[in-house]
Amino acid sequence: MADQNSFQFGVEIELLLGSRKKAHANWKSLAKDLSKRLLKAGIANHVNEGNEKTQENYLEWSIVQEVTIPSQPAKNLFGLELVSPVYPIYAYWAADLATIFNALHASFTLVASPHCSTHVHISGAPAALSGPELAALAKAVLYYEPALDQLVPPGRRSSTAYWCQSNRVNPSLCSLANLADCLAVIDAAAASSGAGNVRPVVEAMNLFPAASAYGRAHGKKQDFVRGKVYKWDFTGMLPPHGRGTVEFRQAPGSLIADDATAWITLTAAFVMGAMAVGPQLSGVGGGGGASLEDLWALLTGGAQALGWDGLGAVEGLFAHSG
Structure with missing residues (x-):
């Protein structure tokens, strides 16, 4: 890799979580609650209901439903995925992750699940x-x-x-x-x-x-x-x-x-x-x-x-x- 060619990346964080403060009838309700709390913490984001892969959806964090994680509505637990924007490898991404997880733990219960994973996409920048x-x-x-x-x-x-x-x-x-x-x-x-x-x-x-x-x-x-x-x-x-x-x-x-x-x-x-x-x-x-x-x-x-x-x-x- 040429010396001037660094990396950019995106991360997908799968979660099984439930609100500490209110019961949600469905995934969409929980996602909107999470979006609001992340915005309050300073993390630009949106709910991507259709899991669209358009470029616009990677300009900020997005929240999508993760169907491979079995939701447990009776326990107020739903599976979702936090999808990051594209970050330069040298940017402020670690601080953003700290802010996101602080907001998660303040208002939600995160449950360990073998169905959850963390996916990292990486590419060369500026050249592939x-x-x-x-x-x-x-x-x-x-x-x-x-x-x-x-x-x-x-x-x-x-x-x-x-x-x-x-x-x-x-x-x-x-x-x-x-x-x-x-x-x-x-x-x-x-x-x-x-x-x-x-x-x-x-x-x-x-x-x-x-x-x-x-x-x-x-x-x-x-x-x-x-x-x-x-x-x-x-x-x-x-x-x-x-x-x-x-x-x-x-x-x-x-x-x-x-x-x-x-x-x-x-x-x-x-x-x-x-x-x-x-x-x-x-x-x-x-x-x-x-x-x-x-x-x-x-x-x-x-x-x-x-x-x-x-x-x-x-x-x-x-x-x-x-």
């Missing part, structure tokens, strides 16, 4: 990640997967976790028992990518089987790209509808500001570190992949390249790993 940079990231994702697994709850490690499966179970890689062979597939995909064409790398990481229940239901005759079921979703890099982002989907739900801050910091440092380390991974990986110590070194290097003084809240993830 190139094909070689995307391949470097893809190889780092595969090589460092065992270490990243140790930072998340068990339910977000297994390939049976539908919404954050290992990228190695996709049809491009699932028949390969050796990590080195998987990395070779990424190298081959990068080599076959023309100028500005990253599709071969995306397909190597995010194919989904036509024979799956989803594929059959949608009439698919051949394997197809579908990123929202894998730990890392590269499909945002594909035109015409992609926004030039890669999404880290494995992180669990965030109940405090430090949780969300840690996952954003980790994602940015990981991507930056991968730019330097990824190209060197060709031909390695005959064993089980990276250790926690290897991952820490990658993240430290990424943080230094970003000009950060340490990794902050990420240290807490390592302190509770295992």
Whole structure:
């Protein structure tokens, strides 16, 4: 990645919450209450009832319904997602997260749920990640997967976790028992990518089987790209509808500001570190992949390249790993 090319990101924070002060008949009522309290705290936001993906919806925080989180109306609990605006990686975003979670805890009960997650979308700025940079990231994702697994709850490690499966179970890689062979597939995909064409790398990481229940239901005759079921979703890099982002989907739900801050910091440092380390991974990986110590070194290097003084809240993830 060129020295002048930094990052911008967005975060989606899934929550199961209920008001401490009043009962709500439905999700919409709770969302309007939350919106009002965030506005009072100084956080510009709106309720995005239709979960529209238009550019205007990313100019400020938005509140959307999250149907994958089972609501419990009898307990006054509803699932929703807070979607951030696009932030430069060097901006004031950590202060905004602190303000948001202070407002949440002042007026609402946040319930831990295995259905909740924290998704971080990241892109190059001002230039998008190139094909070689995307391949470097893809190889780092595969090589460092065992270490990243140790930072998340068990339910977000297994390939049976539908919404954050290992990228190695996709049809491009699932028949390969050796990590080195998987990395070779990424190298081959990068080599076959023309100028500005990253599709071969995306397909190597995010194919989904036509024979799956989803594929059959949608009439698919051949394997197809579908990123929202894998730990890392590269499909945002594909035109015409992609926004030039890669999404880290494995992180669990965030109940405090430090949780969300840690996952954003980790994602940015990981991507930056991968730019330097990824190209060197060709031909390695005959064993089980990276250790926690290897991952820490990658993240430290990424943080230094970003000009950060340490990794902050990420240290807490390592302190509770295992």
